[in-house]
Amino acid sequence: MTLKNSPRPQWLTFDCYGTLIQWDEGLKAVAAQILRDKGDHPVDVNRLIEVYDRHEHRLEQTPPHRSFRQLSTLGLHMALEELGLASSAEDSQRLAAAIPKMPPFPEVIDTLARLKTMGFKVCIVSNTDDDIIAGNVAQLGGHIDRVITAQQAGAYKPNPQLFDYAHAQLGVSRDQVVHICASPTLDHTAARDMHFRCVWIDRGTGRQLLPDYQPDAILSTLDQVVPLFESLGW
Template structure:
């Protein structure tokens, strides 16, 4: 007999990549070094990158996410009397993003979800080439059925159209999708787009209090996987 109180199983699990799956510590160290060791500027750099990614999309433009990150680094550096050329900034941001290690529990959690029959899709603001290289370099490619970059639609998450596009790419309805991410803006965007969501509460990350609540919140991906296999 079916348990009416038991949540239905999502048809597709979409995973954010940076910080959700991959540990950004190495990249943050390189960015911090470029900012003369002023670690307090790291969060400002990251939020500036997200701000200008949204500005780019809202203006009907597209630039690779890594290039926006490099431009944001130049801006934060300039406000602190540090001069970085475009080439220097891109070498710091773009190249350091190619060899980010997965968080310790990630492979085990993905393997469990795959074994349980879930369809796993990576959904990232990074370019398709960057995504493919990242996963190849750290051995994550085989865990995923599909790798999706917003580069194909030209609009960054959390625009609703981007989540709708991803659902259409997988030929499923929005209500059959679940985003798993470590960013409040990302899970909020997914929920507002009609998806379900699970929040990975990595250190320093919080859900947006004005967004709908996620169905699942846990401190790491393995805990989320343990919940999902009961569906």
């Protein structure tokens, strides 16, 4: 299904980190802080994040299901060890404490307000824990109607279980939602496999499209969603 000549969605579902919340910027800041505490070493921030992401995403799909707090702790420990750096409990505590404080992108709150004025219901679907995302949702101006997490569903994107759980909770079918996201690896994979409509917010981070999937629209900032939907008569 494509956006043009398709029905107006009952709900808009949003990825949180990287779409609404400044994930890359926040993660770089906390990674830099962790590395500074390790003293003199050759590891740079981007390398630590690359290795951490690899471990985190693998752990998300590896039984048994863990809370995001648990797997991010383990993923960071594995990343630091792989890079030859000692890890400590303070490292993971610092990461967990930093995530809820990561702010929204500048255009996000006004855009969410406009979408609500247009009559859309707004739900976040995120690979995180309820207590972690609560701090981010509190910064979004009261415009979020529902928050669905991996903790609630017992599964992480791109596992369809998380989206099936979200759609069931919202009382909608796959063709009654449009998903708005920043991650090709996680969200586009689910959209491709489950055939729900998807808008990609490509903020120029270097993330690449999947070779076998094209989102229904590609925008550079969230505020471009409003004129897109207006052009569709929504």
